Amino acid sequence: MREEIAGPEVERYLVELSAEQHRSDVLDEMEARAERDGFPIVGPAVGRFLEAAARAVGARRVMELGSGFGYSAYWFARAVGSDGEVICTDGSADNARDAEGYLSRAGAWGRVAYRVGDALAGMASTDGDFDVVYCDVDKDGYPECFRAAADRLLVGGAYLCDNTLWRGMAATGEPDNRHPGWVEAIREHNRLVAADPRFVSQIVPIRDGVMFAVKTAA
Numbered sequence: 001m002r003e004e005i006a007g008p009e010v011e012r013y014l015v016e017l018s019a020e021q022h023r024s025d026v027l028d029e030m031e032a033r034a035e036r037d038g039f040p041i042v043g044p045a046v047g048r049f050l051e052a053a054a055r056a057v058g059a060r061r062v063m064e065l066g067s068g069f070g071y072s073a074y075w076f077a078r079a080v081g082s083d084g085e086v087i088c089t090d091g092s093a094d095n096a097r098d099a100e101g102y103l104s105r106a107g108a109w110g111r112v113a114y115r116v117g118d119a120l121a122g123m124a125s126t127d128g129d130f131d132v133v134y135c136d137v138d139k140d141g142y143p144e145c146f147r148a149a150a151d152r153l154l155v156g157g158a159y160l161c162d163n164t165l166w167r168g169m170a171a172t173g174e175p176d177n178r179h180p181g182w183v184e185a186i187r188e189h190n191r192l193v194a195a196d197p198r199f200v201s202q203i204v205p206i207r208d209g210v211m212f213a214v215k216t217a218a
């Protein structure tokens, strides 16, 4: 499934630009594996944006809800630096094992803690505040993820969330018959974020739409 809101030419251009500064063998491997298995990673254009957004808020501690085999965590690990921390969550122990392999080879595993199980339970069992919470779980969970994340973020931090346009269906309201309830949940989520007086937010229409919400008040 392709999720390129801006169209393939624009998306290709953004991917090319994102490669100007950074590529690595491990990224190549992860992208090839995602392509081969049809695994939904964010890809390099969004990855680069996540790194930039995390750096913009000076993130040292990132909480990921839905980490897969560690592709988006790779970009956050770059942003937080060698003394930073990325806490990953995923329901699949296989994904956790694969993430350890990739991120170890990338020299980033030392700054990663990976919790297997429900993402919100993983966040609840992690002490402290976060500079960034990034959400990429199954889309029916989005409203609950934002509610939980909003309280755990430091003022000055950011909430980021992938797939908030859902191939444009979030804008049109057209239902996704393959995933009943997901469009409605994404729309509820987007409204919640947009209306929350603690946040200044907008959806950036890279690939499938990335929510970027800066927390400006407690």
Ligand SMILES: C[S@@+](CC[C@H](N)C(=O)[O-])C[C@H]1O[C@@H](n2cnc3c(N)ncnc32)[C@H](O)[C@@H]1O
Binding pocket: 040, 041, 042, 043, 065, 066, 067, 068, 069, 070, 071, 072, 073, 089, 090, 091, 092, 095, 117, 118, 119, 120, 136, 137, 138, 141
């Ligand atoms: C879209 S993929 C994540 C991709 C990853 N963020 C990346 O770009 O590299 C979603 C992942 O979240 C996991 N997942 C979905 N819902 C979850 C939940 N409620 N709790 C924990 N993991 C969940 C799935 O197993 C899957 O690996």
